[in-house]
Amino acid sequence: MKLAIIEDEIISYEQLPASYCDRGLYFGDGVYEVVRSYDGQLFAFEEHMQRFGQSLAAIGIDNVDLGDIRKRIRSAFEKSGIANAKIYWHITRGRGPRDHVGGPDLKPCFFMTITELNENAAAQVKARGMKVSTFPDWRWRRCDIKSLNLLANVLAARDASSKGCDEAILYNEQGYVTEGSSSAFFVIFDNKLQTTPLSENILPSITRIFVLECAKAVGLELVQKPYIIQEARGASEMFIAVTTRDIVGVIQFDDAVIGDGKVGSWTGKLTQQFKANRSKYCS
Known part of the structure; x- marks a missing residue:
């Protein structure tokens, strides 16, 4: 039976x-x-x-x-x-x-x-910025497919939460940053915006497309180039980009305070530009 x-x-x-x-x-x-x-x-x-x-x-x-x-x-x-x-x-x-x-x-x-x-809660996080922690990228090799296989993402996010952080930033076996557990990730060095180039190991984020458009509009030079965790720690600013919250500044990366510990000016400009642009893509 x-x-x-x-x-x-x-x-x-x-x-x-x-x-x-x-x-x-x-x-x-x-x-x-x-x-x-x-x-x-x-x-x-x-x-x-x-x-x-x-x-x-x-x-x-x-x-x-x-x-x-x-x-x-x-x-x-x-x-x-x-x-x-x-x-x-x-x-x-x-x-x-x-x-x-x-x-x-x-x-x-x-x-x-x-x-x-919850737009009020989202606005509070945007204003104060978020903390992130790093975690090994244990995902499968076709992250460009938005599949339901999210256990590695869940483990990374839970690890970040246990450390009092809002998001996990993943890194591969060579120590290069890939992306967030549920977001695209960007760093700023002076007036240059850097992000990991798209590949089969990176989700082609929709919000990423609009961030790059905003970067051009505000005068940031775009650099699509891999970088290691140690390089990221020296960024003057960093932020995540995700559908439900668009752009959110990062003020702490593991134990490193980013900039002066507040959401950076470039991040603020990008956020305002994103808000100004978004009506073009609403329907």
Whole structure:
């Protein structure tokens, strides 16, 4: 007799809810996206949808109608009535008995949530700046795919939290900085903005695109070049960039105080430029 146990309840395998047989739960076999809205409009929605399509194609989930997904997201967002929302969705390869390959009849499963962003809390963090700590980059070798496999990111974030920090900055086996556990990462040396170049080991951050645009507008020279942790400690400023909070200044890197311990002037200029530009990408 085939059985299943959910918490302390024993049921027959045939009674097991289908959601417990999702390949996303068993294997992390799926991809996801997160977008946000500003004042009732989605920010960079098409850019996120394009990356989502690329992630689906990269893992071979090709029987998804992206036009239908667009409609579902917009419809749910409008129904939510949340002006400043965080919209999360994912698609897994499907549901079925636990098997690495899976059967030929797998049907992709879509899941989405819409929650309200705490803008007051975010503003406080922006004003005071955040602390970050470093952690080994234990992720797989295709970080350019926004997959559901996030255990290494979780471990890094939990380590940072245990140290009283707001984010973990990852570094590879050679000691080079890659990115944050859930963000893009930038350092500033005088009037030069430096970030690690994109590769299969770096997520092609959507917010990163707009940060680079802002950097040009405010007069920062862009340098896309790898750098080690010791170099980062000597930066005059640094910040993270992430969908839900855009640009947030970093005031402490491990035990090193950055600049004068306050959010830097270049970071402030970039933040204001980002705010000025964002209406162009809202819809």
